[in-house]
Amino acid sequence: MRSYIGRTLKMASVLALVAGSAQAEDVEVLHWWTSGGEAAALNVLKDDLQKEGIGWKDMPVAGGGGQSAMTVLRARVTSGDPPTAVQMLGFDISDWAQQGALAQLDKVAADGNWDAVVPEALQKFSKYDGHWVAVPVNVHSTNWVWSNKKMLADLGIEEPKTWDEFIAAMQKVKDSGKIALAAGGQPWQEATMFDGVVLSVGGPEFYKKAFVDLDPEALGGEQMVESFKRMEQLHSFVDPNFSGRDWNLATAMVINGEAAFQMMGDWAKGEFLRAGKEAEVDFGCFRTPGTADDVTFNADQFAMFKVGEDAQAAQDAMAKAVMSPSFQIAFNTVKGSVPSRTDVSDEEFDACGKKAMAQLKSASENGTLLGSMAHGHADPASVKNAIYDVVTANFNGDYDAETAAKELVKAVSLAQ
Ligand code: BGC
Numbered sequence: 001m002r003s004y005i006g007r008t009l010k011m012a013s014v015l016a017l018v019a020g021s022a023q024a025e026d027v028e029v030l031h032w033w034t035s036g037g038e039a040a041a042l043n044v045l046k047d048d049l050q051k052e053g054i055g056w057k058d059m060p061v062a063g064g065g066g067q068s069a070m071t072v073l074r075a076r077v078t079s080g081d082p083p084t085a086v087q088m089l090g091f092d093i094s095d096w097a098q099q100g101a102l103a104q105l106d107k108v109a110a111d112g113n114w115d116a117v118v119p120e121a122l123q124k125f126s127k128y129d130g131h132w133v134a135v136p137v138n139v140h141s142t143n144w145v146w147s148n149k150k151m152l153a154d155l156g157i158e159e160p161k162t163w164d165e166f167i168a169a170m171q172k173v174k175d176s177g178k179i180a181l182a183a184g185g186q187p188w189q190e191a192t193m194f195d196g197v198v199l200s201v202g203g204p205e206f207y208k209k210a211f212v213d214l215d216p217e218a219l220g221g222e223q224m225v226e227s228f229k230r231m232e233q234l235h236s237f238v239d240p241n242f243s244g245r246d247w248n249l250a251t252a253m254v255i256n257g258e259a260a261f262q263m264m265g266d267w268a269k270g271e272f273l274r275a276g277k278e279a280e281v282d283f284g285c286f287r288t289p290g291t292a293d294d295v296t297f298n299a300d301q302f303a304m305f306k307v308g309e310d311a312q313a314a315q316d317a318m319a320k321a322v323m324s325p326s327f328q329i330a331f332n333t334v335k336g337s338v339p340s341r342t343d344v345s346d347e348e349f350d351a352c353g354k355k356a357m358a359q360l361k362s363a364s365e366n367g368t369l370l371g372s373m374a375h376g377h378a379d380p381a382s383v384k385n386a387i388y389d390v391v392t393a394n395f396n397g398d399y400d401a402e403t404a405a406k407e408l409v410k411a412v413s414l415a416q
Contacts, residue, residue: 025054025055025310025311025313026054026055026056026057026084026311026314027049027054027057027084027085027311027314027315027318028057028059028083028084028085029056029057029058029059029083029084029085029086029087029302030059030060030061030069030072030073030076030083030085030086030087031059031060031061031069031086031087032060032061032062032063032065032066032068032069032087033060033087034060034062035064035246035247035267035270036248036270036271036274037248037267037269037270037271037272037273037274037334037336038267038270038335040270040274040334041270041331041332041335041336044327044330044331044334045137045322045327045331048321048330048331049317049318052317052321053317054314054317054318054321055314059072059083064184064186064188064189064246064247064267065186065188065189065192065374065375066088066089067188069086069087070088073086077096077101082101082305082306083305084304084305084307084311084314084315084318085302085303085304085305085315085318086303086305087300087301087302088134088300088301088302088303089298089299089301089375089376089377090125090298090299090371090372090375090378091125091376091377091380091384092376092381093125093126093128093133093134093301094125094128094380095380095381096133096303096305097128097129097133097303098128100306101305101306102128102133102134102303102304102305102306103133103304103305103306103312104131104132104133105131105133105134105135105304105316105319106131106132107316108316108319108320109132109319111320112320112323114126114132114323117341117342117343118136118341118342119139119340119342119360119364120364121297121364121371122136122139122299122301122340125299125301125377126301133303133304134301134302134303134304135301135302135304135318135319135322135323136299136300136301136323136340137299137300137301137302137322137331137337137340138299138300138328138332138335138337138338138340139297139298139299139337139338139339139340139360140265140266140267140297140299140300140336140337140375141265141295141296141298141356141359141360141372142192142195142196142264142265142296142297142298142372142375143195143196143199143200143287143288143291143294143295143296144196144263144264144265144268144285144286144287145166145196145261145262145263145286145287145288145289146251146254146261146262146263146272146283146284146285147159147254147260147261147283147285147286148254148257148259148260148261148283148284149282149283149284150257150282151173151178151257151260152169152260152284155172155173155176155260156172157172157260159284159286160286160289161289161292162289162290163230163289163290165289166289167233169260169261170237170260170261171237173237173260178257178258178259179238179239179253179259179260180237180238180259180260180261181234181237181238181259181260181261181263182238182239182250182251182253182254182258182259182262183234183238183242183245183250183262184242184244184245184246184247184249184250185242185243185244185245185395185396186244186245186246186247187388187389187391187392188374189247189250189264190231190388190391190392190395191373191374191384191388191391191392192263192264192265192372192374192375193231193263194231194373194374194387194391195296195372195373195374196263196287196288196291196296197227197230197231197234197288198211198223198224198227198373199288199290199296199370200230200288200289200291201223201226201227201230201290202218202223202227203294204294204367204368204370206218207294207296207370208370210223210224211370211373211378211387212370212371212378212379214379214383214412214416216409216412216413219408219409220406220408220409221405224404224408225401225402225404225405226401228394228399228400228404228405229401231391231394231395231401232394232395232400232401234263234395235395235397239259247264247267247268248268250262250264251264251268251271251272252271252275254272254283255271255272255275255277255283263288265298265336265372265375266285266336266337266352266356267335267336267337268336269283269285269336269352269353273334273336273350278350279351279352279353280350280351285351285352285355285356287359293359293362293363293366293368294363294368294369294370295359295360295363295364295368295369295370296370296371296372296373296377297360297369297370297371297377298371298372298374298376299340299377300337302318302319302322304319323340323341325339325341325343325344328341328344329344329348329349332349332353333348333350333353336352336353337356338353338356338357339357342361346358373387374388382415382416383412383415383416385415386411386414387408387411389411390404390407390408390411391404
């Protein structure tokens with residue numbers, strides 16, 4: 001009996017050692033979360049994994065929207081040395097899965113019942129060929145406007161509900177000598193504004209026809225011309241130094257009271273929070289006027305690459321940790337996004353987060369939850385980049401609205 005117990009204990013400690021050594025494995029994570037708010041959210045993840053005994057090897061590649069990160073990733077995979085986990089968006093995940101580069105997370109997913117708790121719209125990208133290949137960390141969305149509440153109050157400006165009200169509000173700010181619209185002149189940021197603008201001009205049906213179905217009539221038609229005209233209107237409200245400015249520096253202009261508004265995804269909220277500002281007190285969050293019931297979403301996911309067996313345990317442990325409800329709350333309340341699972345309470349989220357969670361739910365029920373074109377949830381990268389080029393050319397005055405709509409049809413057709 002004693003020797004049986006002895007043997008069992010010995011076996012248990014060997015197993016614990018094996019588990020322990022597997023858990024001590026590092027995860028190397030490639031991401032583009034380099035702004036202050038993003039880094040704060042990333043720390044929540046690092047700390048969480050550390051508690052689980054998983055080490056962190058950081059591989060940051062600066063550049064909002066992740067284009068540079070995706071270039072670096074390609075080089076790593078080509079040289080046969082993929083990172084363990086990679087922050088990734090929408091169609092890029094499907095693309096890597098199709099190339100057979102991603103690991104399968106089916107066991108962890110089944111244990112955690114992910115099928116039941118992750119929204120369908122996200123699963124479309126987390127799974128490939130019926131297998132889980134990525135872990136959704138959050139849900140962001142792009143059709144937001146952020147405002148400096150004090151500046152609006154001082155100028156007697158109400159939160160705009162329609163496009164015309166928005167333009168009138170920005171005119172009032174401009175007339176006061178302040179900057180109306182804080183913008184960063186980088187293609188992905190202009191495309192982020194374009195998501196909301198196209199949706200506000202033509203509604204969800206038009207957005208789908210243009211960006212999801214890539215229907216030439218929608219891409220080149222009157223509503224698209226109108227969308228480009230609205231981009232030109234927006235351009236008239238940015239300051240002369242907007243070109244090349246990083247998105248978080250544009251957010252800082254709203255935080256510091258230099259500018260009234262920024263049209264940006266809710267990662268901007270992470271910057272406000274990090275600066276100690278309070279939602280709906282110091283800063284306002286409202287949907288791009290004309291898109292109140294719709295949500296253009298982008299979900300950050302960790303695409304898990306095929307790594308050796310040694311690293312697999314840490315990879316699985318990371319996947320499990322990311323999906324845990326407590327992590328989802330801790331991370332997303334800092335990041336500005338909302339949870340990627342439907343069974344998490346909104347109690348700990350601020351006013352903007354509560355709004356975002358309610359809108360995500362209703363948009364999902366009403367069929368007005370749309371993938372963000374700007375952030376890779378409507379089209380593969382080739383098409384997305386072709387759209388970026390035209391949007392940027394229009395925003396910077398190289399194409400007038402009519403020319404831009406014509407060029408959009410051409411660019412998209414060539415990119416397919
Ligand atoms: C990502 C966000 C990130 C933002 C700016 C988006 O594509 O989904 O997580 O904060 O880019 O870097």
